[in-house]
Amino acid sequence: MQIVKTNLKDCFIFEPTIFGDNRGYFFESYNKAKFESLIGKSVNFIQDNEAFSNKGALRGLHFQQGEFAQAKLVRVTQGLVLDVAVDLRPDSETFLQHIAVELSADNKKQLFVPRGFAHGYIVLSDTAVFNYKCDNIYNKDSESGVIYNDKDLNINWKLKQDEFIISEKDKILPTIKTLYK
Template identity: 65%
Template sequence: MVAKETKLKGCFVLEPSVFEDKRGYFFESYNQKKFDELIGQKVNFVQDNQSFSTKGVIRALHYQIGEHAQAKLVRVLQGRVLDVAVDLRKDSPTFKEHVAIELSEENKKQLYIPRGFAHGFVVLSDTASFFYKCDNFYNKEAEGGIIYNDPELKINWKLDTKELIVSEKDAILPMFKKAKS
């Protein structure tokens, strides 16, 4: 496995070593020891989540604050998504900047998003199964969000606005300036 740090410090794209033959393929999707070595810190994942969505579904931009903040390791099991991480760390030189990475069943890439980031994705294929590990348990009182189309963030979701399917909850998220910190 290879890890490449994005422009956002602590946020990494991980690419596995895939072994293919006439039977199919094999790869190690997660190894605690290797993962910790690659990103330079110990992360203890405690919860796994999985979602299934259709094309245009946007699940964004979510985070948890304080002692309930979460780091995530995300990947696509089936389909293709544009995955986005936004730096919410006020003392960071990349505060308010984002990275957008295409994750798919074909490229098998993963994105590690440390604590202090908002996260979201949009489904680019007909359907997608999305999987993520979290290093902290979900806590409803600590959840925060930012509206996906905040003009200040300038995120290109790669689909026309008419194609996007947004939940009622996500459609009323605040702008970045008014988000919970």
């Protein structure tokens, strides 16, 4: 497993070492000791989640606040998504900056999204299966988010707006300026 630093502090891309032959392939998708050695801190993932979505499904930008903030390790096991992380830590030198990375079943990359980040993705293939590890439990009262089309973030979601499939809840998320006035 190799780590790729992103332009965002504490947010990393992981590229696995893939062993292939005429039978197929094998790779280690997660190893706690290696993972923590690469990022330089301990993370205790306590829950795995999976989501199936159709092309154009845009989920996000979500985060949990306070004691229920979550770090996530995300990957795609079927299809292709554009995965986005936004640094919402006011004391960070990368505050309000974002990255967008394609995660797919083919490239097998993973993205580590630390606590204090908003996270979302859009499905670019016909369908996708999205998997993620969380280091904290979900708490409905702590959930929050940022509207996907916030002009101050200027995220290029790679699809046309009329192709987006967005939940009613995500359509009414606040802007960055509303959250940080």
